[in-house]
């Protein structure tokens with residue numbers, strides 16, 4: 582395997598290994614973490630398949646043009662979901678997998694080019710991630726609507742699915758980053774700014790934590806009623822934000838009960 586594909590596989594494997602390790606710790610909900618581990622491995626293999634296609638003849642970054650060449654690896658993610666996903670997802674994945682090839686690719690194209698207000702459907706998102714992440718990894722520009730400076734992913738234009746804080750050498754306090762659940766990109770952002778509507782008034786940006794999982798936090802916005810989950814990496818440098826947040830799904834339920842909508846669902850689909 583080419584070194585570039587090995588590095589990409591390793592990124593997915595690190596996430597899977599973290600999810601497996603957390604699934605064994607007592608205060609975690611096991612099922613979402615085990616599911617995440619399996620999904621990351623399936624996505625990693627699919628991403629390596631996408632890179633292989635890219636190595637034979639460069640992919641364009643336009644799903645419309647690339648779809649026939651990446652359909653086989655992407656379908657393998659759907660197969661994983663239909664065999665090992667949560668029950669509700671298994672049925673939906675089987676139905677999706679049984680659809681004719683042109684409908685399969687039409688759905689993916691809609692999810693890929695969907696407008697900014699379109700909320701990703703979980704299946705399309707899970708299936709498209711290996712394509713998106715492999716393209717970013719290979720330096721291919723993604724043909725998706727992007728709005729620089731909007732709080733959305735600078736590489737693919739998706740809303741962030743996670744936020745995290747990390748100690749930076751030489752700076753006071755932790756710096757804030759956002760993470761993309763579609764292409765795996767992480768980017769720095771202002772400490773006080775809603776990534777959905779751009780609100781910067783701190784009195785309109787409340788945050789909540791629970792004693793059970795002190796590293797996790799809900800960062801909400803009173804203006805647009807969206808929230809992102811945040812993970813504090815200064816408490817545990819081994820944490821992988823989109824994996825570690827799966828330990829505190831109770832916080833999501835708490836926020837949803839209060840009328841907030843998660844800006845972009847995480848791996849638990851919340």
Ligand SMILES: [Zn+2]
Nearest residue numbers: 734737761764
């Ligand atoms: Zn992205």
Ligand SMILES: [Zn+2]
Nearest residue numbers: 775778802805
């Ligand atoms: Zn907002």
